[in-house]
Amino acid sequence: xxxxxxxxxxxxxxxxxxxxxxxxxxxxxxxRRIVEIGCREEKVNGQPVFQxxxxxxxxxxxxxxxxxxxxxxxxxxxxxxxxxxxxxxxNNNWLSxxxxxxxxxVLTDGCMxxxxxxxxxxxxxHPDSPYARACVQLTDISYxxxxxxxxxxxxxxxLERIGGSDDFVKGLHSxxxxxxxxxxxxxxxxxxxxxxxxxxxxxxxxxxxxxxxLRIASWLARSENWLAEHMIIIGIEDxxxxxxxxxxxxxxxxxxxxxxxxxxTLPGYRIWTLGDDIAWLHVGPDGRLYAxxxxxxxxxxxxGTSLRTNPNMVKTLQAGRxxxxxxxxxxxxxxxxxxxxxxxxxxxxPRLDWQGRPWKEGAGPAAHPNARxxxxxxxxxxxxxxxxxxxxxxxSAIILxxxxxxxxxxxxxxxxxxxxxxxxxxxxxxTTAAAIHQVGQLRRDPMAMLPFCxxxxxxxxxxxxxxxxxxxxxxxxxxxxxxxKDGGGDFLWPGFRENIRVMKWIxxxxxxxxxxxxxxTPIGLVPERSAVNLDGLDLAPGAWxxxxxxxxxxxxxxxxxxxxxxxxxxxxxxxxxxxxxxRLDRNLG
Ligand code: OXD
Ligand code: MN
Numbered sequence: 001x002x003x004x005x006x007x008x009x010x011x012x013x014x015x016x017x018x019x020x021x022x023x024x025x026x027x028x029x030x031x032r033r034i035v036e037i038g039c040r041e042e043k044v045n046g047q048p049v050f051q052x053x054x055x056x057x058x059x060x061x062x063x064x065x066x067x068x069x070x071x072x073x074x075x076x077x078x079x080x081x082x083x084x085x086x087x088x089x090x091n092n093n094w095l096s097x098x099x100x101x102x103x104x105x106v107l108t109d110g111c112m113x114x115x116x117x118x119x120x121x122x123x124x125x126h127p128d129s130p131y132a133r134a135c136v137q138l139t140d141i142s143y144x145x146x147x148x149x150x151x152x153x154x155x156x157x158x159l160e161r162i163g164g165s166d167d168f169v170k171g172l173h174s175x176x177x178x179x180x181x182x183x184x185x186x187x188x189x190x191x192x193x194x195x196x197x198x199x200x201x202x203x204x205x206x207x208x209x210x211x212x213x214l215r216i217a218s219w220l221a222r223s224e225n226w227l228a229e230h231m232i233i234i235g236i237e238d239x240x241x242x243x244x245x246x247x248x249x250x251x252x253x254x255x256x257x258x259x260x261x262x263x264x265t266l267p268g269y270r271i272w273t274l275g276d277d278i279a280w281l282h283v284g285p286d287g288r289l290y291a292x293x294x295x296x297x298x299x300x301x302x303x304g305t306s307l308r309t310n311p312n313m314v315k316t317l318q319a320g321r322x323x324x325x326x327x328x329x330x331x332x333x334x335x336x337x338x339x340x341x342x343x344x345x346x347x348x349x350p351r352l353d354w355q356g357r358p359w360k361e362g363a364g365p366a367a368h369p370n371a372r373x374x375x376x377x378x379x380x381x382x383x384x385x386x387x388x389x390x391x392x393x394x395x396s397a398i399i400l401x402x403x404x405x406x407x408x409x410x411x412x413x414x415x416x417x418x419x420x421x422x423x424x425x426x427x428x429x430x431t432t433a434a435a436i437h438q439v440g441q442l443r444r445d446p447m448a449m450l451p452f453c454x455x456x457x458x459x460x461x462x463x464x465x466x467x468x469x470x471x472x473x474x475x476x477x478x479x480x481x482x483x484x485k486d487g488g489g490d491f492l493w494p495g496f497r498e499n500i501r502v503m504k505w506i507x508x509x510x511x512x513x514x515x516x517x518x519x520x521t522p523i524g525l526v527p528e529r530s531a532v533n534l535d536g537l538d539l540a541p542g543a544w545x546x547x548x549x550x551x552x553x554x555x556x557x558x559x560x561x562x563x564x565x566x567x568x569x570x571x572x573x574x575x576x577x578x579x580x581x582x583r584l585d586r587n588l589g
Contacts, residue, residue, distance in 0.1 A: 035324055044065070066328060078093060079092070092455075100186045123157055126389075133169060133217075135158070141200055150297040170193045179198060206299070217294075231398075254429060269500055290391060292393075301372060310496070321379050330368075370433040419523075492539075
């Protein structure tokens, strides 16, 4: 008798008609074989899927050049398909499940002809964790098959968890013909199913990541009383050896990976990495909030990553412990056959651009601004020993943030959970290259979840409020902004490794002491100068004052435009958020 899993795979194969079906075991040997196929047989846009790179520069590394139209998440082609449009909310594109299914059936009919269908059973979360989920993704390209091995726990433990049940998250993926006109990423939350065609890009095609661990998981989390969030998880060790765990949400390409691996400039402080993109947060048996990272690897932005900005990521990429490491749409240092991107230490000559063309002065960047690496967490020198703790780690602070060249202070502590949720609901960030849209526009991005919350964002804010009530003592909520500029357009704060100074203030606040380390503003608490270690920093005169300034007029305008943004959620917006924002507005005078 076929199991539900076998039946489902058979059904998908009848629709997509692959030449071969390969059940992945997630082994090293298998990954090597699939990479070999990508190097020798398969092509994207006329070029091999993988090109082997110089192992002396980056061990086990391969370059993938995507289809030129397929370089970032395509939010306008991403849908949540549910019978009730209101449930999905204005924050998502909506289609009825029937309409979506018939559209996708046409696009998927025979789409794997002549290709191999890879069947990938995987877990999001540690095999021993009660919070882990079993999933199966099908794909027809080696790049995605190998990326999934890096980013998830693939193989037998997932099959064991599924057994003869139908309880697994399903993902059907095909690159189709890469035509953006025939590209869609459809989510069916009631069926725990994601159906993606036409793109090989990480956020569109590695279905365990944004599609399941955020969009579908956020539906599960709402009804099961937990949170699926776009957050890093780190432990901050102080000179006494005490480790405080925090989770931080920042929009895509705003330095999450750098913060997750920060190498401290303050003696005695050190960061332990648990996750760089997604956190699942549960109420633990002791009533505290516990976080775990469902992923097993990092899919990070390459440009700007260097020994200066993120030495631990460079070490991760060079560790060579886990096979393989992928580079996508970076440039190429021709003489060394090594990946290269803007911001990496030396500037080689000659180089190829991300499409494999000779790079010329004035021709724009060699690496695509959203060029990525895909690398196992096992390679990370700062990986926390708690990363594999099936229960997760207790969270003392939640940090929210964005890229704001003005208005938002370097760091602000909310007075309580409600005010934190209210400010989080209107938080804004200037857009980056991680998704297809105009870069540098201010967009409201509540909890950095706007592109990832799979249901009505008004209800999501209500869920946050309820979560606060489920916790014995909710973690303090902080806001950070490393990107504030002065009148001349220069950054006021050095950022990167120096951000440890802000993290130190944050953990000291959560430890309960430092009563006089903060100054009241109408919207929360900012650090007093004396409470932050600024030794050895070359801040411009007046910079600290500007960095911590909360301008009443700017913030009144901020709340007004935030309210305008929230108006689209109508009566799904919790009254308490509305009233909380009114109160903050009144505080501003
Ligand atoms: C990512 C993103 O890839 O947020 O993590 O776009
Ligand atoms: Mn992300």
